[in-house]
Amino acid sequence: MSEFVDVVIVGAGISGISAAWHLQDRCPGKSYVILERRANLGGTWDLFQYPGIRSDSDMFTLGFRFKPWTSNKAIADGPAIMAYLEETVAEYGIDKHIRYGQNVTHADWSDADNRWTVTVERGGEQVEISARYLMACSGYYNYDQGYSPEFPGEQDFAGPIVHPQHWPADLDYAGKRIVVIGSGATAVTLIPALADSGAGHLTMLQRSPTFIAALPDVDPFSVATNKRLPAKAAYVLNRWKSILVQSAQYQIARRFPDFFRKQLLTMAKHRLPEGYDVEKHFNPRYNPWDERVCLAPNGDLFKTIRAGKADVVTDTIERFTATGIALASGNHLDADIIVTATGLNLQLFGGASISRNGEPLVLNDSMAYKGMMLTNMPNMAFTIGYTNASWTLKADLVSEFFCRVINHMDAGGFDAVEPQHPGSSVDERPVMDFTPGYVLRALDYLPKAGSRAPWRLKQNYLLDLQLIRRGKVDDAALRFTRHAAPVRTSA
Template sequence: MTAMTGATTTERDRQDTEHVDVLIVGAGVSGIGAAHHLRERFPDRTFTILEAQDDRGGTWWTHQYPGARSDSDLFTYGYRHKPWRGPSIAGGGQILSYLDEVIEEDDLAGHIRYHHRVTDLAWSSEERRWTAEVTRTDTGERLRLTTDFLWMCQGYYNHDDPYTPEWPGTDRFEGRMVHPQAWPDDLDCTGKKVLVIGSGATAATVVPAVAGTAEHVTMLQRSPSYWFPAPTVHELATMLEPLDLPDEWTHEILRRTYVQQLDWLATTGRDDPDQLHEFLVETIRPLLPEGTDVEKHFVPRYRPWQQRIAFVPDGDFFTAMREGQASVVTDEIAEFTEKGVQLASGEVIEADVVVTATGFNLSVLGDIPFRVDGEPVDFTGRVTWRGMMISGVPNMAYSFGYFRHSWTLRVDLINDVVARIFERMAERGASTVVPELRLGDEDMPLLPWSDPANFNPGYVMRSQDKMFRQGDREPWTHMHEHDHERASLPAADLDNGLNFRP
């Protein structure tokens, strides 16, 4: 006969469950930025950051391939509150050091728990809180946390499952095949024939990084991308350096300069794509080796900015081409052979190492199962509220940056809106805030997560069927540009689509 302890199972569970005011999922640039805003605006609130990886940084921790670097300038990719002091384009290690400074300055280290993977999230309207089931990836231990507010900052792709197409004959290939997202420590490309499949930002980084020591690097693409040779150090930074300005001044001047340039690219791509096409193609033409078939290898099938532009600092990719260390082939793979790949044209490319820079798989809110009052949440039938909350999901915000502008420009804007929501909840004595469709919104068309006419890279198109949706009117839309949102988000009406409850 079991002895009675005087406490029910539910009471014991609550005693064993840790509670925090705010639970942040993800210790990358978004999660660290969210934690800074909590520290600054709400110093009395308790919070914890859960990170499934074994260290901070998100993308900058998992991407260990040669030359991993930003393809956005760091004056806009860096936080608004934290001046960037290095070159405009920086490597992963420099970005991690920058994040380390933020962690130290805000005393965040004790709030971050690594190896903590969230496996289930459940909201209870009765208790007005979330319960997070967590598994430690290093020990297998299972934990439970509860929180009043859930802040999803886990990024937008699956770190553990990169995208690799299925090609015939890969089992016959005698060389080594790697995906940049899982670059092995023991891989040395010195003196080897390297084939990089893909033509996006990752390929644009890997090719020049290994070209100096490899026998030769070939980039194989099915179709071309747009490229832009951005300077590693902006000429304005060089002009400002002798003035010995405070870091905050230099940061703000260069930040505004880059925002203006990015606005021009985005606006021109939308309003005058032919002008932007000519600008991008003619900018790289003189950097290419003599005799390059520009139309075949560097003129895309889509209009500028329907997919990301491959930014190459100081044109290092084209330098490798001119020096004969790298080349570009535009064709499709028919099959792999023992020594490389045979293309649809019949050409054979021999390779000792094949790098599949073929992209990633999108992840909807970390692919974590969500439940609201016991009912599983099907995100495909729900819409976004201003690209930061989901209809019918209480007390939850998610951080999602820009594709065309620097990611962090939007992260800062989202953090401001979340802070306003916290303040509004306190003013009204509300314990719950939930996006709910207004009268007349119930029958509005549900549009794709990303309009293919606006932004249509492969990783987005492959994942549309599992993503949440958007409507045809405010506040149920997203994917706006920074020149629009830097005014619209600070002015967002919190009573338009949000329901605050006691």
């Protein structure tokens, strides 16, 4: 006989911790378990171990609404974020519900039993856990393998080729010439960190530029509020200041892309050597926020280039050679180490297969309701954070709303809730309104979004507060079914 809990949460990263806290706070009578495949919590922040790993969002919004981030440092490194998450789970007793080494391989919904059966591999055995509700909080990329395109001549290169997702703890890069392929957030983080920790000359090799913004890692506003106000009041103020500034910047970028582009290029010119070809190396073909704008705390990448420790090459790869990379331009980049910061492979539900009554479900056939529940998957929520703001803002909204759904079901005696596909009345759209390579490569795999609410979100936290936090649960787009008498709820 399989174990039963009210809620199974898959993943003990930021999303899973948020889900657990909200369940304890809003649905205190519900039993739950967090199944984490790895040996530690933290998700992304435990997985990535490359030098300089840090947040690409400010900690006043990457931090939880219920757990103040009290440091003045708005941009935090990986160890500080891990310490914050560990403190959070211990403070609220969430750590007692986490089970490590639990690989969820399959989940099947039964209409007859109105419950999920989750298949878990652990320690060489396979077990099943039954649950009324399933919360998929495992992020959106493959933890086993980063995206690594095949480069001609890879086997010829004499040195190590490293993907940041699998950074070797014993990699000796002191004094070494390093070429970092890519110009996304990982490359922008890695290059200053490697330069500061003893690497030789560094080259960021990019096929096309990325927008990069320089911001201080310590926010003067938060320094003032933390000094003058009680911790909780200061955190609320710091958090809302960050939310409003982020939202305003994003709206300006989307409505006035040429203006925003000019501001970013001017920022780069002021920080780079005189005469540097900013247009070639820092002016993308796309508009700001078609892809994420990368963050350089205190302009560290620009400082590294200005100091002569790194340069940027915009070119295409012809092939790897024994001593580096031959470029299409005819130039050659000498390298002792090549780092392929080429991105992620997108994957939902940690790669677990999903079925209903034993019949496999195809994610691409489903449509996302409020970006958090899928048609044909009852009693299930999933979390994908914002692409233009902190992940946690969306994670907290998803957790809040799903707890409201659970309490509504208890109060009405409902056994199942399922979004109803709107059919031809709503045009299909990509579920992620975002065009980096890892999304474009996965469009045929991902669920769909719709052309209007509640099937479409606008990547806007302020609007989502109305749609999700303040939106009614008894929505016409959700079908609730009842087979039992109503029960009293304590929340």
